[in-house]
Amino acid sequence: METRYIKPPISKPRGLLLIISLAAFIALGLTVFLVPAIKSAAVAILLLAIVTLLIIAIKQAQEPELSFTLTFMHIQFHSPSGGWLARWKNIAEIGPATIANQGWHQPIPWVGIRLKDYEEFLDAICPRIASKILLEQRALLFLAYKRMDNPPHEIEDMLFDDTHYIGRSGKTFKGLLAMLANRMQYNRELLGYDFFISEDLLDRSTEDFVGLTRRYLAAS
Template sequence: MDNELETRYIKQPFSLASSGMYAGGLVGVVLAALLGFFFPIISAPAIAILVLMAGMLALLGYKYQQGPELTFTLTFMHLQFHSHQGGWLARWKNIDRIAQASVGNDGWYQPLPWVGIRLKDYGEFVEAICPRVASKILIEQRILLVMAHRNMADPPYQLEDILFDDTPFITPSGQVLKGLQAMLANRMRYNRAFLGYDFFISEDFLDRPAADFAGLARRYLAAA
C-alpha cells in the first residue's frame, strides 16, 4: 500500500489558551490563599470556593496542555471519529462521496468550514453510531440545514417539520429504524436533499482546512 495511505491519526490543533488557563488557575490558587492569610475577616467558605474554582481551572488547563486529543483515524478500511462521548465509523466501501460542503444562493455557492460525507447505505452507519454522538450531530449540525433551507427559494419542506423528524425509517435492506436512529436517518435524508451530503465534519475537529482533509480522505476512498 502507498505510504501516504497508511493509518493516519488526525488531532485537534493545540490551543495556546490552555497555557493561560493553567497559569491563571495557579495564580488564582495563590491569590486566594494570600487573601485568606492577610485578610482573616473574609469568610472561610468564600476563600474555599475561590481556591476550588482556581484549582479546577488549573487542572483543566493542565489536561489540555498534555496535547491535542485524537479525533479521527483514517485506515485503508474506514474513517473513524473519536470523542469522549463515543464515536462513529464509516467504511470507505460505504462512502459514495466526500468533499468540502457549500451552500447555494441564486446560483452562487459559498464554501463552508465543514466536510460533507454522502453514504451508500444509511443502515450500516446509523445502527453502529453511539447514541450520544448521534444526538450531538442532530443538534450541532442543524445550523447547516437551516442555512440551506433559508437560501432555497421554494423549499419542499417546512423547516419545523424536518429538524427533528422521528418518522420510522426503512433502510434498503428492510430494516426499520425508530426513535433516535430514525431521527438521524431522516436528518441525513434532508441534508442530502438540501446540501447534497448526509452528515458533516466540522473544521474545528481537524488539524487542517476542510478542503485539505476532504482531499486526503478522497485518496483513501479512491484506493478502497
C-alpha cells in the same frame, strides 16, 4: 494506505493545567496551616475556584488527542462523547460543502459525506454523537432552506422528523437514530451530502482534508 491521525487544531495544555491546579490546592492548604487567622470566606472562595480548575483539568486529560483516524478500511471520529465510524466502501462521496445562492455555490467551512447505506453508519454511531450532529448541523439545513425559493418541505418537518427509519435489511430505527437518518435524507436533498465535518475539528483546510480522504476512498 498507511494509518493517518488528524488532531484537533488547538492542542490543550492538559498536563500543565492539572499540575497547576494540584499545586494551587497544596499551596492553599499550606497557607491555611501557616496562617490560621485567614478568613474562612476567602478560603472557601479560593477552594471553589481551585476545585473548578481541577475538574476542568481532569476532563481535558480524559479527552482524546485525536479528532479522526484514517485507515485503509475506514474513517473514525473520536470525541469525549463518543464517535462514529464509516467504512470507505460505504462512502459514495466526500467533498467540500457549499450553499446554493441565486445559482452560485458558496463554499462553507464544512466537509460533506454522502453514504451508500445508512444502516451500517447508524449501527456504528454513538447515540450522544447522533444527538450532537442533529443539534450542531441543523444550522446548515436551515441556511440551505432559507436560500431556496420553493423549499420542498417545511423546516420544522425536516428538523424534528422522527418517523421510524427502516434499513435495507429490514431493521427499524427509532428515536434519535431515526431522526438522524431522516435528517441525512433531507441534507442530501438540499445540500448534496448526508452529514458534515466541521473545519474546526481539523488540523488542515477542508480542501486538504478532502484531498486526503479521497485518496483513501480511491484506494479502497
